Amino acid sequence: MIHRRLDIRNLEWRVDVYIDDGSVDPEEVLDCLYSIGASGRSIRKAERLFDRDLPNEAFTCSPRSGFTCIYIGRATSGEEFLNSVVHELRHLVDDIARYYHIGNGEAVGYISGEAAFMLASDICRLGCPNCTKHYQK
DSSP, X not given: OEXXXXXXXXXXXXXXXXXXXXXXXXXXXXXXXXXXXXXXXXXXXXXXXXXXXOSSOEEEEEEETTEEEEEEOOOSSXXXXXXXXXXXXXXXXXHHHHHHTOOXXXXXXXXXXXXXXXXXXXXXXXXXXXXXXXXXX
């Protein structure tokens, strides 16, 4: 499993991103959820996701300002992987924008771009249809 810690625009916001590259460790992701104060409901939802073990699953949890845990599960294709990444990053950006009262516009675009930039090597490696074959079940 790939784990990335993102520091976005010097905001006081801890973002832990977990990407299933074929060797997921649910306990590591659940520990992140506990550490950031996720609700019991959110933790049970994540546990059910891991129990089902289906492709193209992901979640973002921002239980309080300043903390986010993102999980991107294995994908059936590079396109599905990219779809999950973009979808979950949108949740992250929405949570940050809501907290800082940032409207739509350039600031949101910069936050989105920065988050994607920090994950670019993983997005390129796992989002390429020719590269995803090694981690599909």
